[in-house]
Every structure is written in C-alpha cells, then in structure tokens.
Amino acid sequence: MTDLIALAGQPAVWAALATLVVMEVVLGIDNLIFISILTNKLPADQQTRARRIGIGLALILRLGLLGTVAFIVHLTEPVFSVLGQAFSWRDLILIGGGLFLLWKATKEIHHTVDPEPETERARGGTIGFGAAIGQILLLDLVFSIDSIITAVGMTEHVPVMMVAVVVAVVVMLVAAEPLSAFIARNPTVVMLALGFLIMIGMTLIAEGFGAHVPKGYIYTAMAFSAGVEGLNMLVRRRRRAAKAGTQAPAGGAARQV
Secondary structure: OHHHHHHHOOHHHHHHHHHHHHHHHHHHHHHHHHHHHHHOOOOHHHHHHHHHHHHHHHHHHHHHHHOOHHHHHHOOOEEEEEOOEEEEHHHHHHHHHHHHHHHHHHHHHHHHHOOOOHHHHHHOOOOOHHHHHHHHHHHHHHHHHHHHHHHHOOOOOHHHHHHHHHHHHHHHHHHHHHHHHHHHHOHHHHHHHHHHHHHHHHHHHHHHOOOOOOHHHHHHHHHHHHHHHHHHHHHHHHHHHHHHHHHHHHHHHHHHO
C-alpha cells in the first residue's frame, strides 16, 4: 500500500497511466470488433452473455499475464532461426493469431457474400456458444500478449499496467453492446469490419516476421475507411428519406381520388 501511495504522488506515473489507458483502449478496438462480429452470429438470447464472458475473460487473462510479466518479457528472445530470420515465441504467437484472423475474416466474408441456408438462419445463429467463447479466448491471448509487451516498454510499474488494463476493459464492456447493435443494423459495416480484421491479421503476421508496422498507420486507415462508410450511410439515409417524402403525397392523392 505504501508503494502505491508513493507511485500516486509521481506525475510521471500519472502520465504513463494516461498513455497506457489510451493505448489499451486503442488496441482493444481490434478485439472488440472481433467479439462483436463473432457474437452477432449467435442466437439473440446468447449474444449479450457471450460478449460479457468474452470481455471478462480478456480482463482475467491480461491480469493473469501481468502477474507473469517477467516470463512474458522473455517471450521476445529468439528461440530458432530460419534462413537468417530469428523467431521468438511472441513472433510465433503473432503469426498464429494473424493466420487465425485471416481465416476467420475470410470465412465470414464468404458467408456474407454467399447467402446461408434457410435452416441456419431459422436457428438464429451459425456458430455454437462454446466455439464462440473459445475463439474469443484465442484472440484475447494474442492481443493480450502483444499489449503487455508494449506496456512493459512504457512503464516498469505493474500496478500501473493493471489499472490501465482494468480501465480499458471497462470501456470495452460499455462499448460492446452499442457497437454490436450498430454492426448488426448495418450490413455494409460488417464487411468493412471484416476488412479491418484482415488488415489486422496481415499486420500481426508482418510483426511476427520482424517487419514493424507503425500502429498509427493502421488506425488512421481504419478511421479514414470508417469516415467514408459514415458518409455513405448518411447519403443512403437521405435518399431513403427523400424517396419516402416523394411517395407519401402521391399515395395521399391516390386515396383522395
């Protein structure tokens, strides 16, 4: 407790905490998009519970990994090399997570483009509850290890990292329902989000092979694409409103005659 009070009196610690919170929230966007898309494939009565369990597991997993931060740091040490390229356990985890994201996003795009059988739609979902939680947990592990290794480079105080993780997960928990509902209401946003997952998957693979991709480029591209899609949605909404406005008088005139 004395150590925590001493840390709270240091302005540098508060600056590091603010930076870590922002970083964890931004990195959590990837995870939240994946959770929203995946849980929307479940029956309606299971979606909220799956989102809460998935985000809760992310919190437990990250806090648990922070308890082994000394071990996590050693995951960056090379374990073997191929053709002069050294690979660490972190690299292998990122590559595996990136390949999984590519496979999952491509599969979901195929399901979106190729209409699903009526029997699957009638059941109200295309994935089992246990399978959804398992896939969420797998991606939680990949994103958690990446974010913790990044956090270690920003501060050496584990309590600061824990507070940042808790705040970020609470933000994810609050944003999960509105984001999932928004994605469900707008089919074109689903395709855009799946495109984001493909880009994130490729970034993870590139990072695993030692090619550093600045996160600012990735999130700027995502923000720009989301802005363009927002304009498209606004145009479609105004066109529907204008069409409804021109049809209403004609209907009324027809009834008067």
